[in-house]
Amino acid sequence: NAGVTQTPKFQVLKTGQSMTLQCAQDMNHEYMSWYRQDPGMGLRLIHYSVGAGITDQGEVPNGYNVSRSTTEDFPLRLLSAAPSQTSVYFCASSWTYRADQPQHFGDGTRLSIL
């Protein structure tokens, strides 16, 4: 049982480049979300999805796009990378959309924007 799998684990980009962070879960969870973790800032919600075909914005959505074409996958796209997007990105999933459900996190993607 792989749980939540994030790829890549590390990535370095130049300012202005675009890329997609991949997230896949094999637990048939309805709810998936993306957070970024910055020193001194804690984890902040970027985007979330309550099911296939449904996405919505979190606290810090600017500069990011998401889609949810299947239950299993929830990719995060950086449209035009900026140094302010240097961070560790975590994908999480849970059985339902309720925020009090246990969240299962991947091991993160460490992204540096030069």
Next chain:
Amino acid sequence: TQLLEQSPQFLSIQEGENLTVYCNSSSVFSSLQWYRQEPGEGPVLLVTVVTGGEVKKLKRLTFQFGDARKDSSLHITAAQPGDTGLYLCAGAAGGGADGLTFGKGTHLIIQP
């Protein structure tokens, strides 16, 4: 915006000592979760508390949810080096889908 303040931010103690980590807010949360995160990994859920005044024990860890559901604490008895890590509290404002509000975390180091 709901905020969760964790204290202390950093804590380094000797093996065998007891410690308490606090998570406070001016807002009411319907539930509160505690996670532990190790370097290079994602947070892992330790416990969820839902009812005001609730106390849950997980081996040497005791979690308490405040009566007014605005604060929580984590107490570790006889800390061990394996307890080292980043402890995060996270609150749910209600039953909505808009995610958890995380505290900034407590970095705990237990020295042998």
